[in-house]
Amino acid sequence: MRGARTRGAPxxxxxxxxxxxxxxxFFLFPLYAMADFSTRDLIAGGRTLQAWTNLxxxxxxxxxxxxxxxxxxxTVAAMLVILVPTMIWVRLRAPWAxxxxxxxxxxxxxxxxxxxxxxxxNVYLWVTYFLGESALTLTFVYVVLVLPFAYRAIDASLSSxxxxxLAEAARSLGAGWATTILRVLVPNIWPGILSAxxxxxxxxxxxxxxxxxxxxxxxxxxxxxxxxxxxPTSVAASLAVLLFGFALLLVLSLVTRGRHAADETSTNPSGxxxxxx
Amino acid sequence: MSSNVAGxxxxxxxxxxxxxxxxxxxxxxxxxxPGELVALLGPSGCGKTTALRILAGLxxxxxxxxxxxxxxxxxxxxxxxxxxxxFQAYSLFPHLTVLENVAFGLxxxxxxxxxxxxxAIDMLDLVGLSAHAGKYAGELSGGxxxxxxxxxxxxxxxxxxLLDEPLSALDAKVRVQLRDEIRRLQLxxxxxxxxxxxxxxxxxxxxxxxxxxxxxxxxxxxxxxxLYANPATPFVADFVGLNNKVPAQVSGGQAQLLGTxxxxxxxxxxxxxxxxxxxxxxxxxxxxxxxxxxxSSVAFLGPISRLYVAMPDGxxxxxxxxxxxxxxxxxxxPVTVGLEPxxxxxxxxGSPA
Numbered sequence: 001m002r003g004a005r006t007r008g009a010p011x012x013x014x015x016x017x018x019x020x021x022x023x024x025x026f027f028l029f030p031l032y033a034m035a036d037f038s039t040r041d042l043i044a045g046g047r048t049l050q051a052w053t054n055l056x057x058x059x060x061x062x063x064x065x066x067x068x069x070x071x072x073x074x075t076v077a078a079m080l081v082i083l084v085p086t087m088i089w090v091r092l093r094a095p096w097a098x099x100x101x102x103x104x105x106x107x108x109x110x111x112x113x114x115x116x117x118x119x120x121x122n123v124y125l126w127v128t129y130f131l132g133e134s135a136l137t138l139t140f141v142y143v144v145l146v147l148p149f150a151y152r153a154i155d156a157s158l159s160s161x162x163x164x165x166l167a168e169a170a171r172s173l174g175a176g177w178a179t180t181i182l183r184v185l186v187p188n189i190w191p192g193i194l195s196a197x198x199x200x201x202x203x204x205x206x207x208x209x210x211x212x213x214x215x216x217x218x219x220x221x222x223x224x225x226x227x228x229x230x231x232p233t234s235v236a237a238s239l240a241v242l243l244f245g246f247a248l249l250l251v252l253s254l255v256t257r258g259r260h261a262a263d264e265t266s267t268n269p270s271g272x273x274x275x276x277x
Numbered sequence: 278m279s280s281n282v283a284g285x286x287x288x289x290x291x292x293x294x295x296x297x298x299x300x301x302x303x304x305x306x307x308x309x310x311p312g313e314l315v316a317l318l319g320p321s322g323c324g325k326t327t328a329l330r331i332l333a334g335l336x337x338x339x340x341x342x343x344x345x346x347x348x349x350x351x352x353x354x355x356x357x358x359x360x361x362x363x364f365q366a367y368s369l370f371p372h373l374t375v376l377e378n379v380a381f382g383l384x385x386x387x388x389x390x391x392x393x394x395x396x397a398i399d400m401l402d403l404v405g406l407s408a409h410a411g412k413y414a415g416e417l418s419g420g421x422x423x424x425x426x427x428x429x430x431x432x433x434x435x436x437x438x439l440l441d442e443p444l445s446a447l448d449a450k451v452r453v454q455l456r457d458e459i460r461r462l463q464l465x466x467x468x469x470x471x472x473x474x475x476x477x478x479x480x481x482x483x484x485x486x487x488x489x490x491x492x493x494x495x496x497x498x499x500x501x502x503x504l505y506a507n508p509a510t511p512f513v514a515d516f517v518g519l520n521n522k523v524p525a526q527v528s529g530g531q532a533q534l535l536g537t538x539x540x541x542x543x544x545x546x547x548x549x550x551x552x553x554x555x556x557x558x559x560x561x562x563x564x565x566x567x568x569x570x571x572x573s574s575v576a577f578l579g580p581i582s583r584l585y586v587a588m589p590d591g592x593x594x595x596x597x598x599x600x601x602x603x604x605x606x607x608x609x610x611p612v613t614v615g616l617e618p619x620x621x622x623x624x625x626x627g628s629p630a
Contacts, residue, residue, distance in 0.1 A: 162366050168335050169368040169426075171355040173382035173433060187372040 031239065038236035051232035055240060058233065061222050065237075067135045068219035072204040075142040076197045079150050082143065084193065087154055088185055092167055105151035108144050113209035116141065124214070135216035145210070146203045150196035157192020161185075194255060198248045205241050284312030284469040285346035285436050287332065292341035294327050294493075301327040302338070303493035314463050314470040315498075316484035318477055318516065324493040325473045326441055332471060333439050334358045345436055356385075361430030361468075365442040367422045369414035375401065375425050376410040382433035400428040403462065420451035427459065431466065438463065438470040444479060456483055477517050481505065489513045509544050511624045514554035521560065521594050525553040525623050532623050535560075537616040545623040553621045560596035562586060564605060565613040572610045575603050586614055 041048040056062050083105075090097050108116070120141060127137050163185060170180040186193065208220040217225075219237065227234035287309040294302040302324045309315045317325035330336035332343055334355030343351050350358060361382075369378050379400050383393035401407040404424040414422055423443055430438060440459065444452045460483040463470050474480050480487045481501040488498040489512070497509040508514035525534035527548055532541045534553050545551070562572075562584050569589045576583040582603030584596045594614060606612070 161371070162368070165364050165366045165368045166370060168333075168355075169362065169364060169370070169429075170381070171335070172333055172358075172360055172362040172439075173429070174356050174359075174385035175381075176356055179385065184370055188370070190372075 031242065034235050034239045034242075038232045038239060040232060042232065051230075051236040052240075054230070054233040055237060058226075060217065061219075061226060061233070061237065064217050064219045064222035067217065068205055070136060071138055071142060071218065072201040074136065074139040075146060075204050076200050078139060078143045079146055079200055080193065080197065083147070083150055083154060083196070084186065084189075085181060087151070087158060088163070088181055091158060091163055102151065102155075105147045107148075109148040114213070116145075117210050117213040120214075135211070135218060138211060138214065138216055138218070141210055141214075142200075142204050142207065145207065146200040149199045149203060153196035153199060154189065154192045157189035161188050191255070194252055198252045201248060202245050205245065284310075284467050286311050287437055287469055287471070288342075288344045289328060289332065290342045290344070292328060292331060292338045292343070294324070294331065294336065295339045300493050302331070302341075305341070305490075305493065305495055307488060307495060307498070309469055309471065311469055312467040313485045314460070314472060314483060316472040316474060316480035316487045317490055318474060318480040318487055319490035320516075321475060323490040325475075325490045327493075328490075329439050329441050329471055329473045332437065333360050333362055359433065359436045360439055361433055361435030361437075362439040363423065363426045363430050363441065363443040365445050367414065367419065367446070368426055369417075369422055369429070371414050373413075374410065375406065375412050375414070375417070378414070378425060379429045379432050382429060386433065397428075397432055400432045401425070403431070404428045404458070418451075419447050420455055423447065423455060424458075427462070431462070431468070435468060438468045440470065440472040442474055443472075444474070444476075452479070459483060481517070489516055507542050507620070508554065508622055511554060511622070514622050518556055521555040521557065522552040523555050523592075523594065524590075525551050525621070527551055527623050532621055534621070535614055535616045537618070539616060539618055540620045542620045542622045545621075546625045549625075551623040551625050553623045555594075555616065555621060557583060557595045557597035559617045559619060559621075560586075560594060561615040561617060562596045562598065562606070562612050563615065564610060566611055568611040568613040570612050570614050572606045572608050572612055574608055575606055577603060586612060588614065 038051045039047050039049060041050070054061060055065065086101065090101050111119075124137070127140060131137055166184055166188065167180050170184040171177075175183065205219065207218070208224065211218040212221045212224070219241065223234045223237045223241075226237070287307075289305055289307040292302050292305040293300065301322075305324065305328055307315070307317075307328070317328060319325045327336060331338045334350075334353060334357075338351065341351075342349055345358075369375075370381065373381065376394065376397050379397035380393040383396060388396070398407055398410065401410055404427055406421060406424055406428070409417060409421065409425075414425070417425065423446075427443070443459070444455055447455065456479055459472075463483075472480070472483060481504070484501060486498055487501050487504050489496045489504070491512045497504060497513045499507070499509075504513065505517050508517060523534050525532040527533075527541055527546055527550075530541055530547075531538045532545070532551075532553055534555075570586050572584055573587045573593060574585045576585075577600060580600050582598050582600050584598060584603060584606055586594050586596060588594055596614070
């Protein structure tokens, strides 16, 4: 047994290293290619950062970046405000509604973007009538669009705590419902809320179909438009979005790993019963 | 914190709680005196937890009233009831330290930081855990977590302390320790307390009075010794460990069983045949080569042993003896079974009333 393990260890190590390199190349090579292409001077040859400076100097592109980031922020805010209290409430007070809420939240996954756009046309006539013609009105669609992903993330977190008991303990200690949710429940599902937020940002920053068909100039729509005339700038914008997404995921994993580390030290079996004299 | 001044009277009056088709509580009336510790004892589903949750404001009675200190609080929400509660499940807030957990209720009451910290430390001292103030719940053992939960519940100086099977999740040794500690603290602080448990030993050990519940009703409410000596119903008798049912003949307040005549308890049948509820420690087994009963098995339990004896009519009776005395018996031995003098409850056979 031990012999097998000592012989097995280097092999596992090698396999792991090979996999690391293979997957690293697979994922990094396109990024490298994009970085290479976006810094190439297609006319004079050599290197230039013109494409990257365009991200902020090209007014249309810059506007689109701002719009997309705002959309991401608004979508996340609206999603959290709607979803978190609803899911907590359903679990605590209306368990019979849980199946229905889950179904509603997962529904957007099954409907093609095209159908959503056509279906929303009438609704949006009213939205633009009241709120004006702004790309930011896409927030409403995007909130619906991110529901399935956000629901899953938050649901997993909620399942991992004994919400009923925590809420009852908080209430018996004098906390009202708002305090119970904000001070007791939310801090304990924080990893789920974070990942719901980051996944939503990723979805919003990657959404093209609905924005394009609705005629709004989000970053993705601009990237495609610019790609027709200025390849390097469009690739630079794509790469920037990808790197932004990576950075978010990195932050997410660091934050949640911090939690796990705390949990691991906390479950060490040093809890020998102390007799109280 | 002189003894028994902090307590208030609790009156649960005619509480009924219906869930769909089932009646979890069926007209429960329970008065708890100021500073008293009442244990509600019963099998799962008997309504004891429902009663406690209604008192806590976490559940609502279908009908009936709850009053504390003479005031009807049936419509007061849980967070305004001033009741300290310890749950069966570990309920410490995982994201807060032990100290922050204990101080939480004080924070909700708008106490200043200095005041709540010093009070929380006092409470942790009381349960012997001030050394762990900076730890998180996950770093404590189950017994320690329940102690902190107790400190947290007491920190708000509750009008009533509610303990919902606080010891069920703990292992046996810790359970006894914490049980005794709960009683010590309760006597010291004098808070009126409702303790819900399914463990009869636990209930008898800590309570001033024990209420045995069955199917949403209170079958008997009495001091532990009284309950043990004079069970009012077969259910209570069964629940407090009188698990032998022996055929008996009753006449004139006397029951004839196992060759002995003993007085019958109140509530027994007055004449004719019945079943006597006999606790194992009242059964005497003597080795007798001419005996008509035989030992069927012996279970050694440390300080005591339990003998199972097959009677001539085929029924099996359990008897409790000192651990060492049981060595004299082995399965198959012929024995005679007798009864220690003392009152027995005799119920009509076939249909336990």
